[in-house]
Amino acid sequence: MNILLLCLASGLLIVFLRILFKFLKSNQALPEAIKDSVKEELRGPNTAGFLTMSKLEKKIWYEEEVAFIFRLIEDISLNLNRDEIARHIVSQVQQFLNAKISVLILIDENTQEARIRYAQGLEEEMVRDLVLKKGESISGWVMQKNEALLVTSLNNEAWFKKINKEVYFKNSFISVALSNDKQPLGVINVCGKKTGEAFTKEDLKFLTSVAKMAAIAFSNVRLHEQMQEGYLKTITALAATIDARDPYTRKHSENVTKYSTEISRQLNCSALDIEMIRRAGLLHDIGKIGIRDEVLLKPGKLNQEEFEQIKLHPQKGEAIVQSLSFLKEISLLIRHHHERYDAGGYPDGLKGEKIVLGARILAVADSFDAMNSDRPYRKRLSPEIIKEELIKNKGTQFDPEIIDCFLGILEKHPEICGWQ
Ligand SMILES: [Fe+2]
Structure with a gap:
């Protein structure tokens, strides 16, 4: 089991080391002083959005994004605790995207219902009580269609506004499905930028990368559980033979x-x-x-x-x-x-x-x-x-x-x- 996990983790690291290598090859590192001054502007209240960023600003954004994904792989790839993984992703994503609300929903394999596993910026009651059936509300739709959805203003999206059962979706939001090859696993949502601006296509691309990492991590957890369950069944059958004697x-x-x-x-x-x-x-x-x-x-x-x-x-x-x-x-x-x-x-x-x-x-x-x-x-x-x-x-x-x-x-x- 440990060997399998190590192989998966190593595979992931190799893929991202390649991405980083490509990235570094095409981008020379920037002096820290310049980075800091531009970061201030990027994070400030008057950010005008990715489209109006200068070449330098975009370069810094990409550097930060790659660094974030690397840290994320390091932090979650070998973790086998679903709650810790969810908590880590939600808090890091919320901080990186400067979002008011960040929510991670997972589908229960037995009931096929989707529930919030961890959220920041939401009331406890909603985190506890929200249950979505297959295809229900915006998150259900995103999971069913395996979509990555960017909405800059919910008021301009009559259909999504109509199906929205999760009241936290207001104005601008991103909702990205988590899925492995076989099935949907859940969804990650960020809603409302603290600056009041709309989310951008770059934010969507970033969250899509995070969702891929998250899906691998949650699939690992499930695989680990299935293997444990398999071992347990074998040993239980063995134990039953004692009773049967x-x-x-x-x-x-x-x-x-x-x-x-x-x-x-x-x-x-x-x-x-x-x-x-x-x-x-x-x-x-x-x-x-x-x-x-x-x-x-x-x-x-x-x-x-x-x-x-x-x-x-x-x-x-x-x-x-x-x-x-x-x-x-x-x-x-x-x-x-x-x-x-x-x-x-x-x-x-x-x-x-x-x-x-x-x-x-x-x-x-x-x-x-x-x-x-x-x-x-x-x-x-x-x-x-x-x-x-x-x-x-x-x-x-x-x-x-x-x-x-x-x-x-x-x-x-x-x-x-x-x-x-
Ligand atoms: Fe005994």
Whole structure:
């Protein structure tokens, strides 16, 4: 994965180094003092627009544009965080084009709805509430047509004025689609120059270059996510084979994942932590892959030696996921899912909050599902007995806060575990 990203980034850099080389070949560098004085005029309130720029002013504009694109490539090409990329592009573009409003909209792959990912100059409510369906409003039209649209005055554009659902489009604006070869990804908009002037064709060309870079960066993020998802599916199928080895533990990993993610949601864990807990739930017993059938599937009581073998599965699981870069973060959750809050667990005998939160959550979900499932030597326990057991072991085996949270979930949603 890292190699693929590096190749993409290197490709990008090579393309732009060529562009820069061509540019430098045809333009000699300007003395800094001249640049500064002209920049002042270009950024000043009386700028008369690109058409009236002198040759020198245009040269400086191009130099700044190339430098901007270079900085942008450097800043976003290896970033895999959608929000950071969006924030960076929006703030930099707004500053460069001296715009009042700058907006980046992305299409949600699942719902196909377009929402604002980041904006500057807009009210929070609008950023939160604006949802565009395919082809809707000006941004929707630009995305659908894969257009780069420059409007110098909305009042002169009756049709765009009529379809405008995004009230921030007023007077002059630019709207450029972000797309890869296969599909539209979103749109970037700038509205109203702070100087009160209209945007120019040069501004449009500049924003089109930015949109190309942005589309590559967002496509990289999506590619990375798809690859991670693919790896996860493979490893989950592997984990399911462990459950399948024993008819009594079928669906165990799935159930543990369901309870753990619900607990972590109720505890207000971050989206990233919830995702890690979900993955750890699916894979918490992956280490059992290395345990012989006659031990793992033994219907009767295990002897000491057999139990010692079973007790090795958290470390074996940790070793398996540590070898996969995208699962490294959950290795501790897997290692510690059999620790006890009072330090009586294994493999490390950690106590209380020294056990990572995700592992404390897994411990509750894991024990609950064991009690709530049939075993070769007993039927599933009744809801009353299970609740008693959870309360009895609060503060000894289990983190008391997590038990309170889980009891609350069971009270409100008994259907989550088939209690109805
Ligand atoms: Fe386990």
